Amino acid sequence: MPARLVIEGDSAHIEGSLTFPDVRRVLAEFERALAVRTGSTLEVDLSGLTRIDSGGAALLDEVTERGRGRNVRVAYTGACDEVAEIRRIFSSGAGARVAERERAGLLQRCGVWGYHTWAGFLEFLQLTADTFYWSFAGLVSKRGGRKGAFVTQALLIGVDALPVVLTISFLVGAILALQSAAQLRQFGANIFVADLIAVSMAREMGPLMTAIILAGRSGSAIASEIATMTVTEEIDALKTMGINPVRYIVVPKFYAISLCMPLLSILATLVGILGGLIVAFLYLDLTPAVYTREAIEILTAKDIVTGLVKSVAFAGLICTIGAHYGFRVQGGAEGVGRTTTASVVAAIFAVVVADCFFSLIFYF
Amino acid sequence: MDKPHPIAEVQSLSAGFGGRSVLEDINLDIHEGEILVVLGKSGCGKSTLLKHMVGLLKPSAGSVRLFGIDIFAADEPEMVEVLKKVGVLFQYGALLNSLYVHENVAIPLEQHTDVPPSVIRRLVEAKLGLVRLTGTGHLLPSELSGGMRKRAALARALALDPDILFADEPSAGLDPMTTAHQDDLLLELREDLGMTMVVVTHELASIHRIADRIAFLEDKKILFLGTVSDAKGCGVEIVEEFFRMGTFA
Numbered sequence: 001m002p003a004r005l006v007i008e009g010d011s012a013h014i015e016g017s018l019t020f021p022d023v024r025r026v027l028a029e030f031e032r033a034l035a036v037r038t039g040s041t042l043e044v045d046l047s048g049l050t051r052i053d054s055g056g057a058a059l060l061d062e063v064t065e066r067g068r069g070r071n072v073r074v075a076y077t078g079a080c081d082e083v084a085e086i087r088r089i090f091s092s093g094a095g096a097r098v099a100e101r102e103r104a105g106l107l108q109r110c111g112v113w114g115y116h117t118w119a120g121f122l123e124f125l126q127l128t129a130d131t132f133y134w135s136f137a138g139l140v141s142k143r144g145g146r147k148g149a150f151v152t153q154a155l156l157i158g159v160d161a162l163p164v165v166l167t168i169s170f171l172v173g174a175i176l177a178l179q180s181a182a183q184l185r186q187f188g189a190n191i192f193v194a195d196l197i198a199v200s201m202a203r204e205m206g207p208l209m210t211a212i213i214l215a216g217r218s219g220s221a222i223a224s225e226i227a228t229m230t231v232t233e234e235i236d237a238l239k240t241m242g243i244n245p246v247r248y249i250v251v252p253k254f255y256a257i258s259l260c261m262p263l264l265s266i267l268a269t270l271v272g273i274l275g276g277l278i279v280a281f282l283y284l285d286l287t288p289a290v291y292t293r294e295a296i297e298i299l300t301a302k303d304i305v306t307g308l309v310k311s312v313a314f315a316g317l318i319c320t321i322g323a324h325y326g327f328r329v330q331g332g333a334e335g336v337g338r339t340t341t342a343s344v345v346a347a348i349f350a351v352v353v354a355d356c357f358f359s360l361i362f363y364f
Numbered sequence: 365m366d367k368p369h370p371i372a373e374v375q376s377l378s379a380g381f382g383g384r385s386v387l388e389d390i391n392l393d394i395h396e397g398e399i400l401v402v403l404g405k406s407g408c409g410k411s412t413l414l415k416h417m418v419g420l421l422k423p424s425a426g427s428v429r430l431f432g433i434d435i436f437a438a439d440e441p442e443m444v445e446v447l448k449k450v451g452v453l454f455q456y457g458a459l460l461n462s463l464y465v466h467e468n469v470a471i472p473l474e475q476h477t478d479v480p481p482s483v484i485r486r487l488v489e490a491k492l493g494l495v496r497l498t499g500t501g502h503l504l505p506s507e508l509s510g511g512m513r514k515r516a517a518l519a520r521a522l523a524l525d526p527d528i529l530f531a532d533e534p535s536a537g538l539d540p541m542t543t544a545h546q547d548d549l550l551l552e553l554r555e556d557l558g559m560t561m562v563v564v565t566h567e568l569a570s571i572h573r574i575a576d577r578i579a580f581l582e583d584k585k586i587l588f589l590g591t592v593s594d595a596k597g598c599g600v601e602i603v604e605e606f607f608r609m610g611t612f613a
C-alpha cells in the first residue's frame with residue numbers, strides 16, 4: 001500500500017509503506033503543510049508505517065531540515081523497531097550536503113594555468129632531451145629497448161598511412177593545378193604549372209600535408225597509447241622493473257616516425273606532381289613529357305633537402321608532443337580522450353609554426 | 365516469508381568464451397534473504413557466473429531466472445524492471461571515471477526514480493556514509509584509493525536498496541577492520557531490508573561472518589553447496605583444504 005500522509009493541526013501520521021515511488025508526492029504534501037505554519041511543532045506519528053526504505057528515510061530527514069528552515073520543529077514518534085532501525089542505518093544527518101569542490105578565483109586560475117603551462121614546457125624539453133639521448137644511446141647499445149618494436153611501429157606509422165597520404169597528396173596536387181590553370185591560361189603561361197606544382201609540392205605541400213596527416217593519425221595514437229598506459233599504472237610498472245619508459249616506448253616510435261615521415265613525404269611530393277600532370281594534360285594541353293621535363297628542371301637539390309629536413313623535424317615534433325601529452329594525462333579514461341585531442345591540436349599547431357620558421361630560415 | 369520461487373535460479377547453465385568452456389551445467393537456487401558466498405580458485409569462473417546471473421553474458425546453454433523472470437527471454441522493459449531490483453558490484457568497481465563520486469552514486473536514483481534532487485543528495489550522502497566514505501563525494505574516482513573505489517562502487521550498487529545484491533570481491537584490497545565493518549553492513553542490510561546477496565570472496569574471516577551457504581566452484585562445476593560448517597567436514601579434499609589453508613593464490 002503506498003504511503004498516505006494525514007495532517008490534522010499540529011500532528012500528522014503516515015500509513016502504509018514509504019518507499020522510493022512515494023518520496024516526491026509525500027515531500028510535496030509535507031511542504032504544503034509546513035508552508036502554512038511557523039514557529040510551532042509538527043508531531044508525526046510513524047506507528048502506521050509498515051515499511052520504509054532508504055528513500056523514505058532520506059525523505060523524513062529532509063522534512064526535518066526543511067521544517068528547521070521555517071522554524072517548525074518536526075518530531076517523529078511511534079516508529080516500530082524495524083522502521084527506526086532502517087532510519088538509523090540510512091540517516092543522512094542534519095545538513096548532509098556533498099562538499100563543494102573549491103572554486104578558484106580568476107586570478108588564481110590564471111596563475112595556475114601559467115604555472116602548469118610553464119611546468120609543462122619544461123617537462124616537454126626534458127622529454128625531448130631524453131628522447132634524443134636514448135635514441136642515440138639506442139643506436140650504440142640495444143639494451144633496454146623492445147625487440148621488434150621498431151618494425152611494428154614502422155608498419156603502423158608508415159605503411160598503414162600510405163593510402164591516405166597518397167590519396168590526399170594526389171588530390172592536393174590536382175587542386176593546385178586546377179586553381180592555377182585558369183590563371184596561367186590567360187597569359188599563355190601554361191607550361192609554368194609544372195614549375196608551380198613541383199616547387200610547392202617539394203618545398204611545402206608534400207612535407208606539410210604528410211605531417212598534418214601523421215599528426216592526426218600517429219600523434220593521436222602515440223598520445224592515447226601512452227596516456228592509457230599512464231592511467232592504468234603500466235608506466236609505473238615499467239619504472240619499477242627498472243625500465244626507462246622513454247627508451248622502451250617512445251624511442252621505437254621516434255625511430256619509426258623519423259624514418260617513415262621523409263619517405264612518405266617524398267612519395268607525397270611525387271604523387272602530388274603526378275596529380276598536377278594529369279590536370280595539365282587534360283586542361284592545359286601539356287604532354288606528360290614536357291611537364292615532367294619542366295618539373296625536373298625547376299627542382300633544385302636545395303628544394304629536396306629542405307623538404308626532407310622539414311619532414312624529419314616534423315616527425316620529431318609529432319612524436320615528442322604526442323608522448324608528452326600522453327605522460328601528462330590527468331584523471332582516468334576521460335582524461336585519455338581529453339589529452340589525445342589536446343595533443344593533436346598542439347602537434348598540428350607546432351608543425352605549422354615550425355614550417356613558418358623553416359621558410360624564414362631557408363628562403364629569406 | 366514464503367515465496368513460490370527462489371529469488372534467483374540458475375538452471376543447467378553452461379558458459380564459455382569462444383569455444384573454451386568455463387562453466388558446465390551449473391544449478392543454483394538462491395532464496396530470499398540469504399547470503400550465498402561463491403568460492404573457488406582464481407580464474408575458475410566466479411566473475412563469469414556472476415555476469416551470467418545479471419544477464420551481461422549469454423550462456424551457451426541453460427537459463428537464469430531473477431524474481432521468476434527468465435532474463436535471457438525477457439524483453440528490454442521487463443529486463444529494466446528486473447535490473448532496478450538488482451545491485452551489482454563489479455570486481456574492479458566500474459565507476460564512471462568522468463563523473464564525481466557523488467554523481468556516480470546518484471546515477472541510478474536519477475534514472476530510475478522521481479525523487480527530488482535535495483533528497484537525492486541526502487541519499488547519496490547516506491549511502492556514502494554506509495561505506496564510510498562520508499565527505500568524499502566531491503572527488504573523482506581517479507582521486508580515490510583502490511579500496512575506496514571499491515566502496516564507492518558498493519555505495520552505487522546499494523543506491524536503490526536492491527532486493528538482490530551481486531558483489532564480486534567486495535572486500536578485496538580492504539584492511540581487516542574495514543572488511544569487518546563492511547560485513548556488518550551487509551548483515552545489517554540483510555536483517556533490516558531483507559536483501560538477498562550473492563558474494564564472491566576469498567576472505568576466510570568474511571566467509572565465516574556472512575555466509576549462510578557457500579557454493580564452491582571447481583573445474584567448471586559446483587563441487588560443494590552448503591553451510592560453512594558442513595563444508596569443513598564434507599569429505600571433498602579441495603574444499604576442506606581451502607578452509608585449512610586460507611586463501612588460494
Ligand SMILES: Nc1ncnc2c1ncn2[C@@H]1O[C@H](COP(=O)(O)OP(=O)(O)OP(=O)(O)O)[C@@H](O)[C@H]1O
Nearest residue numbers: 381382386404405406407408409410411412413455
Ligand atoms: N572476456 C573474456 N574473454 C575470454 N576469456 C575470459 C574472459 N573473461 C574471463 N575469461 C576466462 O574465464 C575464466 C574465468 O574467469 P573469471 O573472471 O570468471 O574468474 P574468477 O573466478 O572471477 O577469478 P578471480 O578470482 O581471479 O577473479 C578464466 O580462465 C578466464 O581466462
Ligand SMILES: [Mg+2]
Nearest residue numbers: 410411455532
Ligand atoms: Mg573474478
